[in-house]
Amino acid sequence: MLYYVQEHAETTAHPELIGYHMMPLNEFFGGKMVSEVDKKACRDYRKLRQAGELGRRAVKEATARRELETLQAALNFAFEEKRLLYPIKLKLGEKSPPRVRYLSRSDVARLLGSALGFVPAYCDVETRQPGGWCRMHRPQYHVARFILIGLYTGTRHDAILKLRWQRHNSDGGWIDLNDEILYRKADGEGETNKRRPPLRIPVRLLNHLRIWRKHSALGPIEYNGEMIAKMKTGFNNARDRAGLGRDVVPHVLRHTCATWLLQSDETIWDVAGYLGTSEKVIRDTYAHQETSSKEAAKTRFRGR
Template sequence: MPQQAKGPRLYRRKDTGIYIIRDTGRGERSTGTRDRRQAEAALAQYLADRDRPSGPATPDEITVAEVLSIYASEHAPTVADPARIAYAIEPLVRFWGDLPASAIKRETCRAYGRQRRKVTKRDPKTKEVLETAPVSVGTIRKELGTLAAGVGYCASEGYLVNPPTVHLPTKPQPKDRWLTRGEAARLLWAAWRNPEAKHIARFILIGLYTGTRKTAILRLRFMPNTTGGHVDTLNGQMYRRGSAQLETKKRQPPIRIAPRLLAHLRRWESRQDRWVIEFRGQGVGSIKTAWATAVRDAGLSNTGVTPHTLRHTAITWAMQAGGDIYEAAGYFGVSIETMFKVYAHHHPDHQSDAVAAVGRGGRKL
């Protein structure tokens, strides 16, 4: 009897230690790595590419994983921040797996949302994650939006005919959580007095004075670069994007730096720091743990305070101080529509003409 084909598998060469992919009847392909995890990722990509349909497929003939693989390999490299697409695809693939695209229905989209909102639980012995971490409705909506974009891309590029509809949860109301002056002071002091969270104090100051988004703050340096923004302390300017970064919907216009913040930045730069936010001489990729510690020490736990709250706070304070709404929109990189929808009611002159007109009881001046 002929031997049964083993299918695609990894094999490590004894002479070089590099993993190769063996697939009966298709020859061998090098992964170019000695790392097992990287080799497994290469095998997964090989499987996705190998099984990709060569012509238009119906929703029953193509899996959701294949749809997302096509979208990730062809479209993601063309966007300004492909990592955002990767972050969304990971949980989508875990849930949908090898289900056909025809499985995308209203109820399965709801089931995805329920699964993403489960509480994290781990096996007490192996510590293996048994359930996924809970996420917000907004995050679920973004992830399903990525699935919808992937389906739309495959349809437009001729990979998929009669594409299914991805049903998104209702868009949540914009958050209006901002810090009072007292809360901001407590948070800043809690971060500063903790030796392991002093870099968060810098982060808080920049967030409150500029309303810059978290990722952009963490990428700031004192010299121009291609991967992030920089501060020009000589001329008092902040450039929130690197020279090689493309403009996205998350607008990041250059801004002038407030005098009080500029004094801090000049002092930090004089210490020969390379990154604006540093920890032990290195740039910071994540502030999740240190931020949680500062929030807890400030007595703000369970109040919905996140790094993005600093952005809301900066814009809200600008409105409360009577700043021009159109100039503020340009400074913070916010659309006029969002300014009127989310922040305008904080302005002392908000609807003042309408209130005065109503008070006149229909009489003209």
């Protein structure tokens, strides 16, 4: 039964099998036999999820596919553990092309300004661009710090929030200001598919970190003397005041970092190492922004 696969997944150290994705999956597949999970069942699941007839709200096709990928991971794990006699291959549907939302430099300026409490005093009638910024809200320094760290390092949301100023016993990384290295995971912490390699702190960020260290005891993303678990309300408020769309979420900072690096003629290999991902992911997701190889191709036959 499918419910056994879920139960088994939740007792393992495989976080990709656990969480919100299992709730609508269990609602649809929970009472079925494994043999009933065929092409039609997967197609019906995607259709019901997109229509809002399954789960709490309607979702896009990409979300429904991602949920089926979670189920596929659970089934694969169950087969590897000899809980299933045969491997089960799901029909996930067509994979949507990656949609990469990244910020321009003016977008970042508006986002940072909003996080620090500034709002535009007026908008130009012709260009519709904001101007004459004035402070109208209480500055949210921890939000501004989060934005800058994400922008300069491309570190993922959760890893940024767990950063401390010193080594610690929890599951997060730390910032070594002496050797100028940012460790994105704790010493001895196991590696997952979302790799978190250490990186040399960029000079521009390093100057900010040295200042922030004087004003916070635990870590850079500290609020009222405590580390926060999620960057949601503060970021969303800054985004809305900046006039940016709902598609601007914290992960956009990672996309922006990768895009700006590629636009600065960094190689795919260097960007992949900097972000802690594979060259394939960078090539498939951001290849349209990569210019160094194109410039090299333009000059390859000069003088011949």
